[in-house]
Amino acid sequence: xxxxxxxxxxxxxxxxxxxxxxxxxxxxxxxxxxxxxxxxxxxxxxxxxxxxxxxxxxxxxxxxxxxxxxxxxxxxxxxxxxxxxxxxxxxxxxxxxxxxxxxxxxxxxxxxxxxxxxxxxxxxxxxxxxxxxxxxxxxxxxxxxxxxxxxxxxxxxxxxxxxxxxxxxxxxxxxxxxxxxxxxxxxxxxxxxxxxxxxxxx
Numbered sequence: 001x002x003x004x005x006x007x008x009x010x011x012x013x014x015x016x017x018x019x020x021x022x023x024x025x026x027x028x029x030x031x032x033x034x035x036x037x038x039x040x041x042x043x044x045x046x047x048x049x050x051x052x053x054x055x056x057x058x059x060x061x062x063x064x065x066x067x068x069x070x071x072x073x074x075x076x077x078x079x080x081x082x083x084x085x086x087x088x089x090x091x092x093x094x095x096x097x098x099x100x101x102x103x104x105x106x107x108x109x110x111x112x113x114x115x116x117x118x119x120x121x122x123x124x125x126x127x128x129x130x131x132x133x134x135x136x137x138x139x140x141x142x143x144x145x146x147x148x149x150x151x152x153x154x155x156x157x158x159x160x161x162x163x164x165x166x167x168x169x170x171x172x173x174x175x176x177x178x179x180x181x182x183x184x185x186x187x188x189x190x191x192x193x194x195x196x197x198x199x200x201x202x
Contacts, residue, residue, distance in 0.1 A: 017055055021062030024048060045087065098198050099148055116149040120188060120201065145201040153187040162187050 024046055031044035050056040064072045073087040085091065096103045102113040121144045152165035190200050
């Protein structure tokens with residue numbers, strides 16, 4: 001029936017794509033052997049085109065399975081620029097968390113550490129670096145730092161103990177309607193922080 005015909009067509013397409021991948025590998029292996037025997041020639045690379053996205057995706061999957069993800073660059077989607085750079089320069093781009101050192105590829109979604117970092121502007125003289133009329137030189141003495149969430153403590157104004165910042169404070173601090181009449185105070189701990197690769201704020 002129609003279902004069986006569609007399944008047969010998919011199986012046939014899969015076999016063709018697998019054969020194409022094998023052929024690409026064979027050609028590249030021969031080119032690499034010639035490259036190693038020669039001198040001063042650029043390292044051989046291959047570009048695979050197809051007018052059918054599904055076929056190209058299957059060929060890419062077979063190549064990745066055989067050679068590893070580091071040997072295949074996929075020039076499509078939102079990460080085509082980084083993939084093109086990897087193909088041209090043989091350099092893998094990645095993101096590294098400055099807090100814990102975790103690394104992940106930009107094109108891999110849902111693969112990152114979940115630590116928060118704050119961008120904090122410290123004004124040692126108690127001024128407002130955004131108020132140019134009050135202090136035209138504010139930009140010269142204000143310092144902006146990336147700060148780990150473990151360094152951030154808050155308390156309600158008027159005294160009391162500081163407590164560690166919590167995730168729910170995001171909504172409270174950025175929404176004036178949720179703030180109480182008392183002014184909230186923020187304290188940044190500048191002491192050593194084990195495991196962090198960020199410089200402490202000064």
